[in-house]
Amino acid sequence: MMNWTELTLDWAASFPRxxxxxxxxxxxxxxxxxxxxxxxxxxxxxxxxLTLNEAREEFADFLFVESLNRELDT
Known part of the structure; x- marks a missing residue:
């Protein structure tokens, strides 16, 4: 699964998503x-x-979907 560090390494490309x-x-x-x-x-x-827990869950879901998208692109 994509993590925070991977997301922020190329923030300019990641932020629009x-x-x-x-x-x-x-x-x-x-x-x-x-x-x-x-x-x-x-x-x-x-x-x-959102509550803080909801925000964390939503963001974790976002990272998971981004990981899946990255796998499909390779």
Whole structure:
């Protein structure tokens, strides 16, 4: 499964897919949030009216789907 480090290694390419899944993200906040997964998940919860646990689960699902997409591309 894709992890946070893999996602942020190429943030410029990854962020549009993250934004498609979580449309209420503010582009301006990302330079600071991409440095810390916990802060990102808390921000995700706040901006998408989710609990912190729901945000973590939604983000884990997103990473899983991204992993599947990457496997299909290879």
């Amino acid at each position: 993250v934004k498609d899944r979580f449309p209420h993200l503010d582009d301006g906040a990302m330079p600071f949030l991409k440095l810390d997964q916990s802060r990102f998940e808390a921000y995700l919860a706040d901006t998408h009216q």
